[in-house]
Amino acid sequence: MSINVGIIGTGxxxxxxxxxxxxxxxxxxxxxxxSRDSQRAVNFANQHGAMAPVxxxxxxxxxxxxxxxxxVIIATPDALHARQAIAAARAGKHVLLEKPMATTLADAIAVTDTCREERVKLGIAYHLRWHDGHRxxxxxxxxxxLGKPRYARAIWTWQAEDNSNWRAHGELGRWWGLAGVGTHCMDLLRWMLVPVSGEVTQCTGTVDMSHYGGPHDETASVSLQFGNAVVxxxxxxxxxxxxxxFELYCDEATVICEGTLGPTGGGSITxxxxPLDFDMLNPYVGEIQNFVDAIEGVARIAVPGSEGQRNVELLLQAAKSSGHMAESEEPVT
Ligand SMILES: NC(=O)c1ccc[n+]([C@@H]2O[C@H](COP(=O)([O-])OP(=O)(O)OC[C@H]3O[C@@H](n4cnc5c(N)ncnc54)[C@H](OP(=O)(O)O)[C@@H]3O)[C@@H](O)[C@H]2O)c1
Incomplete structure (x- = not known):
């Protein structure tokens, strides 16, 4: 038996x-x-060999x-996720939702609750958890x-050519760099540290948005405290x-991951x-395979809605504490 998976968004x-x-x-x-555009949908379906008669x-x-x-896999701008995910769940479809799962906490909760009510699987697409070295x-x-962790840090940046991307604006996004890659850093740190150090107890952000002067972060630094004395x-x-x-400092080990935060599953780790040996596996295959295996009942969803929800909550806290970014908490749905 083969599970039929559709993709929303051709970006x-x-x-x-x-x-x-x-x-x-x-x-x-x-x-x-x-797609929003029928010809784009046809081109994408043909190029990637979508199997449905229509x-x-x-x-x-x-x-x-x-x-x-x-x-369905939902890969559209962040503010559209909740409405599309809820519609898919109401139609009885399982949902693999791109990160961040929503742009308000209310929407993140609504997505999780709806998927639970409709008894469909919900996974959040944090692919870095499927990097073999990270695992x-x-x-x-x-x-x-590795001994008790004391401190961890990550840096992940890119240089935008201009501010034309939807992430820079309020209609379709809520954060810029924090949504593009910061949400992955947040997930990586929580995935690594929460099981051994407890939940995040404090989250503060420092944000600069002075170059383009838009509503969203251009450069952001986020500090986290994990329950049991880890910063x-x-x-x-x-x-x-x-x-x-990505660096992780523990009582008995220092872990340095260079170039592992990205799409390839590559980079190096010491x-x-x-050097740590690991296989350069495609992390997107890992995340989708986990989703499909969970639908078939042979695995548990690795990143459930509750994890995506907590991530959104902490991104909002970081932005709010910076004192510069909008605090509106209106649900989009
Ligand atoms: N996990 C990862 O590694 C990773 C990496 C990049 C992005 N993402 C996430 O995936 C999602 C999509 O990001 P992306 O970089 O692929 O963005 P993108 O290139 O801008 O693509 C988004 C797609 O969404 C569709 N869309 C529907 N309504 C839209 C609207 N009003 N405005 C713009 N696009 C609209 C468009 O497809 P149609 O024109 O066909 O409708 C568009 O191509 C985001 O949530 C992002 O955070 C995840």
């Missing part, structure tokens, strides 16, 4: 990563595509009305092999590009200066 991540990854998923196939749609209700469609580090940390921070920016880095 960068759908085209570059999600649709290509679908070709490598056991027990599932790309079934159909939804495989391209420009209407959400028509796309979801296909009884053979079982699951090895997390396993060692969680087994106590962490991460920096994001759309103003400069630098190699990504533990106490010794």
């Amino acid at each position: 960068r991540i759908a085209h570059m990563q999600l649709a290509p990854a679908m070709q490598h998923i056991r027990g599932a196939r790309l079934w159909s595509v939804l 495989n391209a749609y420009d209407s959400l209700s028509a796309f979801l009305a296909d009884p053979s469609l079982e699951a 090895k580090v997390a396993d060692m940390l969680h087994q106590g092999l 962490a921070d991460f920096t994001t920016s759309v103003m400069f590009s630098t190699p990504s880095r 533990i106490n200066n010794a």
